[in-house]
């Protein structure tokens with residue numbers, strides 16, 4: 001099963017010999033609120049909810065932790081850095097993270113790591129100490145160390161900023177004038193070295209890319225889409241996006257921001273703040289839960305305002321909840337963000353209205369002024385979730401998860417009147433279902449990074465819910481694709497083929513006709529997304545790569561009067577492919593656009609040179625600055 005610990009709830013009910021009856025009773029309930037209430041009562045009755053959030057943390061007496069730290073200091077003075085690290089780690093394991101001793105042990109361990117040339121670990125500990133109870137009178141030391149570690153790691157711009165903070169803190173430091181002068185000179189010298197490196201970088205820096213603009217400007221009703229498209233309906237695919245004018249390859253058709261997003265795993269360093277999500281390095285952990293990290297204190301404060309302070313006491317428990325941990329975390333983050341924005345009363349009234357109103361499939365997600373906006377709660381909340389197609393066991397499982405998560409929130413002191421509990425619980429279930437389809441499974445456009453060796457192979461690094469991009473249907477021959485920096489949280493979608501007026505704009509949900517036979521593509525669409533694919537390659541049974549025609553003939557030339565021109569352009573293209581390297585395709589985009597347009601008008605698809613040109617355009621549209629190498633992420637700061 002794709003969800004972790006899927007049998008967690010059902011196996012206990014099975015042991016109590018009630019599971020069969022539970023499923024029968026659950027499936028008879030037809031409102032989301034009644035399903036949630038039923039599940040909550042059931043888990044309470046069978047004593048399946050935790051009684052307290054107290055984690056049995058046993059700290060040693062402060063004298064023990066302090067003596068371990070002092071032992072570390074002695075080893076440090078004796079230059080036995082490895083042993084010192086060991087002693088500080090022991091101290092951290094037995095001390096309360098709210099104490100000064102804990103923060104000092106972190107800072108001291110950071111110093112030991114620095115001497116061992118473990119700059120990344122040194123940076124991590126120093127940043128961690130900065131958000132812990134480290135005495136502010138000593139902070140100048142931490143800023144100097146952070147600057148030094150960043151300089152050693154090549155992050156000179158960051159280092160300069162931290163040296164500047166260090167110097168600004170010196171006035172309040174209790175140090176003789178002579179010592180201060182000496183210290184200041186050392187820091188200034190290090191900052192000057194960084195400046196020298198930076199000036200060298202700037203000279204070789206490439207010209208920045210122009211900001212991408214939607215072709216024809218913003219759409220009047222759906223501002224994240226181009227003015228040259230509209231929403232339409234089809235029998236086989238439901239809602240979809242259609243061109244109202246001819247769209248050319250390279251035209252930007254959508255620029256979407258996620259409604260909610262979060263890192264996909266703990267191993268990849270991404271700022272947890274919803275509005276940032278930048279890839280980072282040695283991020284600042286939340287000093288209370290230590291389970292989320294931010295690129296700076298500003299993002300940490302903003303995330304707290306968005307609700308992290310409410311989820312912080314229960315993060316540990318959310319991580320233990322069955323299902324997809326990251327999705328559960330995202331669901332809680334989403335709920336808290338909107339609860340804080342609207343208040344409980346308004347939130348419940350909106351989600352209740354949504355669940356009882358008859359949803360028009362065409363206008364779902366549009367507000368009362370007729371606009372569909374990616375930053376609106378109801379737009380995201382009403383995304384296609386195939387809720388009616390979710391099987392009973394999965395629906396019950398999601399209800400159990402929602403019961404657990406709401407229970408943690410209540411145990412942590414979150415005040416929620418009884419009359420709102422079923423609405424909030426049912427909304428968490430809906431949020432989980434929306435995220436499961438539109439964020440977890442449909443992650444082809446999510447921020448990703450590539451491998452150092454094979455830059456074509458990318459891995460998704462974040463879960464992102466793009467309400468407007470979710471309007472695009474799938475085709476095994478997509479005519480639009482993501483473009484720009486692949487790790488960006490804002491997603492730009494560009495046309496990669498000519499899209500004549502009236503044609504549907506489709507992206508791929510993960511399979512394209514060249515690489516997979518029809519049966520396996522259909523299988524993916526069915527098992528993952530529960531639909532039968534009605535795209536052209538599936539309906540017309542297009543062949544996969546080896547069998548795609550590679551020669552022009554009377555069978556595939558659509559316009560015989562153009563045969564000679566097309567033939568000579570094809571020869572030129574073959575030469576082009578031999579001469580130009582993939583990293584230089586972007587310099588030849590206009591040529592590639594004109595060639596694909598020529599073939600589009602004159603040659604029957606599929607045709608090998610057309611498919612090759614399409615792939616080259618796709619490659620040229622994307623930038624992978626962030627690379628992954630053997631489990632580590634290298635970040636290109638340029």
Ligand SMILES: C[S@@+](CC[C@H](N)C(=O)[O-])C[C@H]1O[C@@H](n2cnc3c(N)ncnc32)[C@H](O)[C@@H]1O
Nearest residue numbers: 237238239384470471472473474531532533534
């Ligand atoms: C992310 S939504 C796309 C927008 C959706 N059609 C709507 O009405 O809002 C994904 C759903 O669209 C439908 N869909 C997308 N591509 C399709 C295709 N190639 N063939 C049939 N149905 C498709 C399926 O119902 C799928 O679960």
